Structures are given as C-alpha cells and as structure tokens.
Amino acid sequence: MAEELSFPTGLGTSDATTISLLGQDLAGDLMGQVGFGELAFWLVARRRPTRGETRVFEAVLVALADHGFTPTAIAARLTYLSAPEALQGALAAGLLGGGSRFLGVTEDCARFLSQALDDADKRDSYDEIALKAVRATRRVPGLGHPVHKVEDPRTPVLIRIAKEEGCYGPHLALFEAVGRVHPKKLPLNGAGVCGAALADLGLPVDLLRGFALLARAAGLLGHLAEERRHPIGMDVYLTVDRNAVYEP
Amino acid sequence: MAEELSFPTGLGTSDATTISLLGQDLAGDLMGQVGFGELAFWLVARRRPTRGETRVFEAVLVALADHGFTPTAIAARLTYLSAPEALQGALAAGLLGGGSRFLGVTEDCARFLSQALDDADKRDSYDEIALKAVRATRRVPGLGHPVHKVEDPRTPVLIRIAKEEGCYGPHLALFEAVGRVHPKKLPLNGAGVCGAALADLGLPVDLLRGFALLARAAGLLGHLAEERRHPIGMDVYLTVDRNAVYEP
Amino acid sequence: MAEELSFPTGLGTSDATTISLLGQDLAGDLMGQVGFGELAFWLVARRRPTRGETRVFEAVLVALADHGFTPTAIAARLTYLSAPEALQGALAAGLLGGGSRFLGVTEDCARFLSQALDDADKRDSYDEIALKAVRATRRVPGLGHPVHKVEDPRTPVLIRIAKEEGCYGPHLALFEAVGRVHPKKLPLNGAGVCGAALADLGLPVDLLRGFALLARAAGLLGHLAEERRHPIGMDVYLTVDRNAVYEP
Amino acid sequence: MAEELSFPTGLGTSDATTISLLGQDLAGDLMGQVGFGELAFWLVARRRPTRGETRVFEAVLVALADHGFTPTAIAARLTYLSAPEALQGALAAGLLGGGSRFLGVTEDCARFLSQALDDADKRDSYDEIALKAVRATRRVPGLGHPVHKVEDPRTPVLIRIAKEEGCYGPHLALFEAVGRVHPKKLPLNGAGVCGAALADLGLPVDLLRGFALLARAAGLLGHLAEERRHPIGMDVYLTVDRNAVYEP
Numbered sequence: 001m002a003e004e005l006s007f008p009t010g011l012g013t014s015d016a017t018t019i020s021l022l023g024q025d026l027a028g029d030l031m032g033q034v035g036f037g038e039l040a041f042w043l044v045a046r047r048r049p050t051r052g053e054t055r056v057f058e059a060v061l062v063a064l065a066d067h068g069f070t071p072t073a074i075a076a077r078l079t080y081l082s083a084p085e086a087l088q089g090a091l092a093a094g095l096l097g098g099g100s101r102f103l104g105v106t107e108d109c110a111r112f113l114s115q116a117l118d119d120a121d122k123r124d125s126y127d128e129i130a131l132k133a134v135r136a137t138r139r140v141p142g143l144g145h146p147v148h149k150v151e152d153p154r155t156p157v158l159i160r161i162a163k164e165e166g167c168y169g170p171h172l173a174l175f176e177a178v179g180r181v182h183p184k185k186l187p188l189n190g191a192g193v194c195g196a197a198l199a200d201l202g203l204p205v206d207l208l209r210g211f212a213l214l215a216r217a218a219g220l221l222g223h224l225a226e227e228r229r230h231p232i233g234m235d236v237y238l239t240v241d242r243n244a245v246y247e248p
Numbered sequence: 249m250a251e252e253l254s255f256p257t258g259l260g261t262s263d264a265t266t267i268s269l270l271g272q273d274l275a276g277d278l279m280g281q282v283g284f285g286e287l288a289f290w291l292v293a294r295r296r297p298t299r300g301e302t303r304v305f306e307a308v309l310v311a312l313a314d315h316g317f318t319p320t321a322i323a324a325r326l327t328y329l330s331a332p333e334a335l336q337g338a339l340a341a342g343l344l345g346g347g348s349r350f351l352g353v354t355e356d357c358a359r360f361l362s363q364a365l366d367d368a369d370k371r372d373s374y375d376e377i378a379l380k381a382v383r384a385t386r387r388v389p390g391l392g393h394p395v396h397k398v399e400d401p402r403t404p405v406l407i408r409i410a411k412e413e414g415c416y417g418p419h420l421a422l423f424e425a426v427g428r429v430h431p432k433k434l435p436l437n438g439a440g441v442c443g444a445a446l447a448d449l450g451l452p453v454d455l456l457r458g459f460a461l462l463a464r465a466a467g468l469l470g471h472l473a474e475e476r477r478h479p480i481g482m483d484v485y486l487t488v489d490r491n492a493v494y495e496p
Numbered sequence: 497m498a499e500e501l502s503f504p505t506g507l508g509t510s511d512a513t514t515i516s517l518l519g520q521d522l523a524g525d526l527m528g529q530v531g532f533g534e535l536a537f538w539l540v541a542r543r544r545p546t547r548g549e550t551r552v553f554e555a556v557l558v559a560l561a562d563h564g565f566t567p568t569a570i571a572a573r574l575t576y577l578s579a580p581e582a583l584q585g586a587l588a589a590g591l592l593g594g595g596s597r598f599l600g601v602t603e604d605c606a607r608f609l610s611q612a613l614d615d616a617d618k619r620d621s622y623d624e625i626a627l628k629a630v631r632a633t634r635r636v637p638g639l640g641h642p643v644h645k646v647e648d649p650r651t652p653v654l655i656r657i658a659k660e661e662g663c664y665g666p667h668l669a670l671f672e673a674v675g676r677v678h679p680k681k682l683p684l685n686g687a688g689v690c691g692a693a694l695a696d697l698g699l700p701v702d703l704l705r706g707f708a709l710l711a712r713a714a715g716l717l718g719h720l721a722e723e724r725r726h727p728i729g730m731d732v733y734l735t736v737d738r739n740a741v742y743e744p
Numbered sequence: 745m746a747e748e749l750s751f752p753t754g755l756g757t758s759d760a761t762t763i764s765l766l767g768q769d770l771a772g773d774l775m776g777q778v779g780f781g782e783l784a785f786w787l788v789a790r791r792r793p794t795r796g797e798t799r800v801f802e803a804v805l806v807a808l809a810d811h812g813f814t815p816t817a818i819a820a821r822l823t824y825l826s827a828p829e830a831l832q833g834a835l836a837a838g839l840l841g842g843g844s845r846f847l848g849v850t851e852d853c854a855r856f857l858s859q860a861l862d863d864a865d866k867r868d869s870y871d872e873i874a875l876k877a878v879r880a881t882r883r884v885p886g887l888g889h890p891v892h893k894v895e896d897p898r899t900p901v902l903i904r905i906a907k908e909e910g911c912y913g914p915h916l917a918l919f920e921a922v923g924r925v926h927p928k929k930l931p932l933n934g935a936g937v938c939g940a941a942l943a944d945l946g947l948p949v950d951l952l953r954g955f956a957l958l959a960r961a962a963g964l965l966g967h968l969a970e971e972r973r974h975p976i977g978m979d980v981y982l983t984v985d986r987n988a989v990y991e992p
Binding site: 501506522541563565653703705706715719728735 | 751752753755756758759762765769770772774775778781783787788789802805806807809811813830831833835839840843891894908934948953959963965966967968969
Binding site for chain 2: 005007008009010011012013014015016017018019021025026027028030031032034035036037039040043044045046055058059061062063065066067068069086087088089091092093095096097098099103147148149150151153154156157158161164190204206207209210211213214215217218219221222223224225226228230232235236239
C-alpha cells in the first residue's frame with residue numbers, strides 16, 4: 001500500500017550540515033545565546049519571550065522546582081533505590097505524581113481565573129469579578145496553604161517581579177482581588193500565584209501543568225543526586241516495612 | 249514501636265513564614281535572581297555555578313532539548329493521544345526512552361573520557377591518551393552520527409563557548425584528541441561533546457543522563473504543545489495500523 | 497522525635513519461615529492452587545472469586561489483552577527501541593496511554609451503568625431505566641465501535657459466558673437494554689461489555705481501569721517480545737522522521 | 745513521498761466482524777477457554793503452554809505478585825496519593841522500580857544458570873557444573889535472602905510443582921546443585937527459583953523480568969485498591985517530611 005505521508009512540525013529538523021529548531025539555526029543562533037528557560041517558553045508558546053517575560057517565567061520555575069520531601073520526591077528516590085541503573089525511570093516515577101493534588105494547583109488556579117475573566121461583565125471591577133467567581137465556586141484553587149497559613153513568601157515576590165517586568169496582567173490582578181474579597185482571608189499560595197503569572201504571560205492554560213513538571217524535573221534531579229550521595233530511600237522503605245501491621 | 253527517625257536533606261525545607269532551598273531563602277534570594285538552568289546545576293552539583301559555567305551548561309541543555317521526531321517524542325505524542333487528561337504520563341512516557349541508545353551517549357562519552365583520564369599516564373599528551381583509549385575499546389561513544397557525517401554543527405560551537413568561558417578542560421581536550429587520532433576520521437557528535445562539556449564543569453558522570461533528560465523534558469513539552477494544536481499522533485497510529493500485516 | 501508508627505495492610509507479610517498473602521500461606525495455600533487471574537481478583541476485591549467468577553473475569557482479561565498496533569503498543573515499542581536495557585520503562589510507557597480515550601471505556605461504561613442503576617426508580621424495567629439514562633446523557637460510553645460497526649464479536653460471547661456462570665447481573669442487563677432502546681442502534685462494544693461484566697462481579701468501579709491495565713500489560717509484553725525478535729520500532733520512527741515537514 | 749509500508753505482527757488484527765489474536769479467533773477460540781496466565785505465556789512464547797506448564801507458570805506469577813510494602817509498592821501508593829485521577833500513572837510508577845535490585849533477581853538467576861549450562865562440559869554432573877560456575881563468579885544471583893535465612897518457603901513448593909508437572913529441567917537442577925555445592929550454604933531464594941523454573945519452561949531469558957513485572961502489576965493493583973480504601977500514603981509522606989533534617 002503506497003500513501004502520501006506528511007508529518008508537519010515547527011520544532012526540530014536537520015540535514016547533513018545544519019540542525020534547525022523553531023526555525024532557527026540551533027548551533028549558530030541558539031546555543032550560547034538563549035537561556036534554557038527562555039527556550040522552554042519558546043518551545044511551548046512558539047514565540048521568543050522578552051527579557052522581562054523570561055525573568056518572570058524563570059522565577060516561576062525556580063519557585064516550583066522543589067518542596068523538599070514531597071510524595072513525588074520520595075517516590076522518585078524509592079524507584080532509584082530499586083532500579084538505580086535506569087535514572088529515567090526514577091525521574092518518570094517522580095513526575096507521575098504531578099497530577100491533580102500536588103502539582104495541579106498551578107493549572108487549576110489559572111483555569112479558574114481565566115474562566116472568571118471570560119465570564120466577566122466588562123464593566124465590573126476586579127473585586128466584583130472576584131466576588132462573583134468566589135460565590136460561584138465551592139473552593140478556589142490556589143487559596144490557602146497547610147504550612148504558610150498567613151502568607152506564602154513566594155506570593156509577594158512573584159507579584160513584585162511581574163510588576164517590575166511589566167508582566168502583571170488580569171490574572172494576577174484578579175487573583176489578588178480574590179484574596180481581598182474571599183470571606184476566609186486565606187493567603188494566596190505560591191503554586192496558585194505561579195499559575196496566574198504564567199497565564200498573564202499568555203501561556204496556554206491547558207499546558208501550565210507542563211511547566212510545573214519541568215520545574216519539578218530539576219528538583220527531582222536534585223533529589224536523585226542527593227539519594228546517590230546520601231541515600232534515605234532504604235530508610236523510608238524499612239520504616240514502612242518494619243511498622244507494617246497485618247489487618248485482614 | 250517507637251524509633252528515632254531522621255531523614256537528612258540539603259534541598260528544600262519550610263516553616264510557616266519561610267521556604268528554604270539549598271540553604272537560601274527561596275523567595276528572597278533565588279526567585280528573580282537565579283535562572284532556571286543555573287538552579288538545576290546548583291541542585292545537582294550543590295554549588296552555584298559561575299556566570300560562565302551557567303552559559304556553557306545552558307548551551308548544553310539547549311543543544312539537547314529537541315531533535316524533531318525522535319522515538320521518544322513520538323512515544324510521548326502517542327501517549328498524549330491516548331490519555332490527554334494526564335500530561336504527566338505523556339511526558340514520563342517520552343522520558344522513559346531516555347536510555348542507552350538515544351539519550352545515553354552524553355553520559356557514555358563522558359564516562360569513556362573520564363575513565364581514560366583516570367587511567368592515563370600523566371606524562372602522556374592528550375593525543376597519546378586518546379590513542380591508547382581508542383585502541384582499548386571497540387567503539388567510542390559520541391563518535392560518528394547517522395546524519396551529520398562530516399561535522400555535527402553543535403560541536404565547534406560548544407567548544408568555542410567552553411573556551412570563551414574558561415570551561416574548556418581535560419574532557420573536551422581529550423575528546424578533540426580522540427577525533428584527531430581515530431583511524432576512521434569520524435566527527436565528534438553533539439551529544440558526545442555535551443557529555444565532555446558537562447564533565448569539564450565538574451558534574452558527576454553518573455548523573456549526566458539526568459541533564460539530557462531535563463533538556464529533553466523541555467523539548468517534549470514543545471512536542472505536546474504542538475500535538476495539542478496540530479496533532480500527528482492519530483496519523484502515526486493509523487499509518488502503522490493500516491499497514492499491519494499478519495505474520496504467524 | 498519518637499513516634500508510634502503503624503502501616504496497616506491486608507496484603508503480604510513475611511517472617512523468617514513463612515510468607516503470607518491475603519491471610520493465606522503463600523507457599524502452602526496459594527502457589528500451584530490459585531490461578532494468576534484468580535489471585536488478581538482476590539488482591540483487589542479481598543475475596544476469593546468462585547470458579548465461575550474466575551472464568552468470567554479471565555474472559556474479560558483475555559478480551560482486553562491486545563488490540564494489535566494501538567498507540568500504547570507503538571509507544572511501548574518505540575521506548576524499547578530507545579532503552580532496550582530497561583524493559584520496565586517500555587512496559588510503563590505503554591501503560592501510560594491507558595487513560596480516558598483508549599482504555600477508559602471499560603471503566604466509563606461501568607460507571608454510567610452503575611450511576612443509572614443507583615438513580616433508577618426500582619419499579620422501572622431495564623428498558624425504561626436505559627431510556628431515561630440514554631436521554632440524560634450526551635454519549636453513552638461503550639456504545640459503537642470504529643471497526644465493528646454491526647456487532648463486536650466479543651459482546652455476545654462474554655454475555656453468554658456470564659450467563660453460563662451465573663454472573664449475569666444488572667449491569668449487563670442494563671447495557672443490553674441500552675443497546676435495544678438507543679435510537680442509533682449502535683453495537684455494544686467489547687470494552688464496554690467488559691466493564692459491565694466486571695461491575696456485575698462486584699468489583700469497584702473506580703478500579704476497573706486497573707484490570708484493563710493488567711490485561712494490557714500481558715499484551716504489551718507480547719509486543720515487546722515480538723519487538724525483540726522482529727522489530728518494527730525503527731521503521732515506525734523512520735517513517736515519521738523521513739516524512740517530517742517543517743511548518744512554522 | 746510515497747512508500748511501501750509494512751508492519752508485520754503475529755499478535756492481534758481485526759476486521760469488521762472478527763478479532764484475531766495469535767492466529768486464533770479471540771471471541772470464538774480464546775475467551776472463556778484460555779486462562780489469563782496461559783494467554784500471557786502464549787503471547788510471549790508464541791506457543792500455547794500445556795496444562796502442566798500453565799500450572800508452573802501461574803505458580804511463579806503467584807509467587808512474585810506481592811511482597812508487602814516493597815519500595816515499588818510504596819512508590820505506587822505515593823503516586824496515587826498525588827494523582828489519584830490517573831491510576832495508570834501510579835501503576836507505572838510502581839513498575840518502574842522493577843529494575844536490577846528488587847525485581848531483577850529472577851532474570852539474573854536464569855541468565856547465570858543458562859550461561860553456565862551453555863558453557864558446561866557435557867560430561868560434567870550438575871554438581872560439577874555448579875561448582876565451576878560458583879567459582880567463576882563473585883556472587884550468584886538468587887542465593888540468600890535477607891529475611892528467609894534458612895529456607896525460602898517458595899523454593900521447595902515450586903520445585904515440587906515443577907516435578908509434578910514434568911517441567912523440572914536443567915535450570916532447576918543446576919540451581920539445586922548450586923545450593924548444594926556453594927560454600928556458604930545459603931538458601932535458594934524464591935525469586936531465583938522462579939527464574940530457573942521460567943527458563944525450564946523455555947521462556948526467553950531476556951524477557952523474564954517481564955513476567956516478574958506482570959506478576960507485580962497484579963500486586964500493585966492490590967496495593968492501590970487498599971490505598972483507596974485504607975490509605976497509608978499520606979502517613980508515609982508525613983513521616984518522612986516531619987522527620988526531615990536540613991544538612992548542608
């Protein structure tokens with residue numbers, strides 16, 4: 001069976017003498033001239049970020065890279081303990097926990113804000129939009145934090161950086177309004193404010209979890225490097241196994 | 249059963265008002281001041297890279313981020329096609345191909361060079377060390393490329409950047425010597441030279457695959473963003489399925 | 497810090513001379529006396545299935561084990577091509593496609609039927625319940641098939657086996673009623689009828705995807721064994737790569 | 745570009761009215777007539793096992809299905825805690841630990857025995873072959889167990905079942921000989937004897953890890969079902985996190 005096949009892509013291509021990426025000459029135009037975070041933004045958004053956008057974007061990645069012994073970090077370390085020859089498996093195991101509960105807030109918060117902005121009466125102030133959105137939902141993603149009960153230290157810093165770089169837009173404004181009008185006076189958490197900032201950078205809401213995963217990939221590598229030098233995986237395993245209690 | 253438990257880490261910790269990462273105040277000292285690539289280096293190496301080291305390191309990540317429709321990129325897109333609600337699964341599936349054949353060269357090349365340097369007679373020149381190492385092995389990892397048969401365009405650029413930043417060390421020097429003395433006159437490929445450059449930055453050889461995986465994570469996000477906008481996964485699947493031939 | 501730790505489990509425990517699983521002596525009571533499918537049912541449901549239940553359950557697993565070159569099978573083969581030294585990664589990559597679109601129907605269909613039964617007026621016939629449920633939904637999971645447009649050959653066989661073994665219950669009855677009353681006269685597909693059969697076995701709806709994954713694990717091993725003997729992964733990759741077209 | 749494409753497979757194919765698997769009519773010949781373990785064997789070995797072979801094979805799968813709170817089971821539970829909406833990710837994370845250390849013994853033991861048999865002088869007795877093989881290696885895979893220091897209860901049972909079914913062959917015979925001649929008098933562990941039994945069934949040594957993974961998939965589903973009903977993942981996480989100690 002003969003057919004005309006065509007698989008379009010705007011990413012990488014190569015021939016005998018050149019490698020192109022995003023329509024650029026990889027060696028001549030990108031290596032040494034584009035930062036890694038900048039390239040990650042460009043790969044997803046298909047436009048090169050400005051210097052200010054890059055700073056906000058990298059601040060988000062830095063904010064999300066690691067949170068110590070999260071369930072995903074522990075899962076990665078246990079997988080490395082069991083299969084140290086396949087680093088990719090340990091990293092993948094860690095990323096697979098990047099779902100709704102522990103890494104989803106960034107995307108969920110941005111989706112909540114984005115939806116509220118889409119639905120808003122254009123004459124309403126941010127506080128009015130926020131009040132309506134808060135009343136229409138059971139739980140606002142990105143509000144409140146189990147540890148940082150008064151203020152998440154990442155929140156004011158990211159808002160300041162976004163303002164410094166001219167990247168403070170409607171999502172961050174609405175999120176701040178949500179914090180003001182919400183009856184429970186809960187702090188805006190860092191994962192949520194990261195989502196608002198990424199949405200203000202024009203990144204697609206459906207892929208924001210992807211940036212949280214990229215950030216976490218760096219954090220997980222840090223954990224795996226530490227597990228290699230100073231392992232705790234065996235102790236975690238033995239702590240659980242030795243305290244196992246049979247219950248029919 | 250009561251026991252004294254202690255899980256040491258040098259990465260992240262937090263309390264009600266602060267988040268620390270690598271002994272720094274995450275919000276005050278890192279966000280907006282440290283680039284993402286710089287942080288990834290720091291997390292693994294446990295030391296902050298200099299500005300020049302960061303430039304070399306990010307050039308490596310940029311060089312390794314994407315190579316178009318690799319098996320891993322196709323696997324990630326097919327997984328996204330099947331389970332679009334779990335982006336983390338598609339990313340993980342792509343990374344799981346980061347093993348010996350398609351992503352292992354970076355680490356394998358660095359290990360080969362590192363071993364040759366460890367074994368070398370200190371009075372030997374790089375060409376002499378290279379000649380002995382080449383003769384003692386069946387195949388040098390990082391030598392030759394199926395497409396870039398004369399020169400991999402990434403190679404001279406990365407060597408130049410390393411020299412510009414004062415990061416050209418024994419691994420790159422030995423790899424260039426290998427290229428000079430090898431009887432087959434094969435080009436030094438980009439993945440190999442990246443491994444040599446990372447080793448010259450003092451990064452642990454056993455974890456170099458991790459940096460290739462981090463770089464590839466950005467490339468895979470680019471593929472998944474493209475698959476969302478302009479999918480090819482279904483066409484790949486149908487191309488295979490419609491041309492399936494039963495052979496007992 | 498000292499604490500009382502206790503991790504309860506009803507699965508496996510062991511000491512120097514015995515291994516227990518599910519409260520049984522693994523070596524004395526299970527090995528050689530319990531089939532693998534039977535054990536899988538027992539592990540999830542926490543009760544040993546009868547001989548008839550086991551036959552229905554294994555018929556479902558056999559029905560779902562393989563469907564040729566699915567996206568998940570291709571993803572597993574491409575991952576094996578890239579990292580042949582880590583079979584677990586190739587298997588995991590294949591399973592990661594077991595999400596909403598290609599493997600979710602089994603669970604989704606059971607959930608739809610289960611919900612309709614919960615909501616039903618107890619005086620209604622199955623056809624009446626089916627009609628109300630069909631009218632209340634946009635799309636019934638498990639109805640229709642892209643290839644088996646008239647009848648999925650697995651459907652009548654599984655219904656017959658369930659009846660033979662006394663395991664034909666309300667979920668299968670309602671699913672057949674859905675087929676009768678639905679205006680489009682679409683066939684009941686095999687994945688859907690498997691979901692109905694598993695629900696009639698009393699297995700928890702939220703975990704039915706798990707059985708589809710277990711079945712698929714066996715199919716994926718078949719693909720990986722075939723990829724080892726008679727590879728097609730490289731051809732898939734080259735077919736895509738050689739027909740890549742750059743589109744900005 | 746037009747090309748002749750052909751992707752051969754001996755597994756599944758289908759058309760509008762039939763589904764074939766392994767050259768059989770899936771609905772007519774396999775469902776309800778072939779057990780799941782039997783099918784898994786057939787998919788990999790490409791021959792239908794006898795009733796006796798199936799019993800030995802399923803005894804192996806039952807023996808390997810679960811070992812309580814292993815690192816892989818804990819990793820799966822932590823991943824389920826973080827991303828409960830993606831069961832496939834939790835299962836995949838658990839399988840990714842199926843590498844060299846915790847699940848590799850089965851395959852490694854079979855490879856050791858297989859190599860020793862290949863290298864053997866045909867006039868040697870099993871004890872003589874065993875003695876040479878033991879002397880030539882640093883560590884015999886499958887010998888010794890951290891908990892079952894005197895005897896692994898699975899070992900005599902699996903050997904008995906293999907003998908009952910006429911499946912006791914050179915690998916099991918040699919493994920028993922290894923146990924007799926080894927100077928340390930270590931017990932033959934269950935994972936190792938499973939590898940020897942699978943090799944005696946004629947299954948390819950390079951894929952034996954795959955059967956350990958399939959068995960473990962069932963065990964992991966049991967853990968995930970238990971985690972859903974009676975979770976311990978959060979307690980594991982909190983135990984680690986609350987006892988984290990910062991060490992620069």
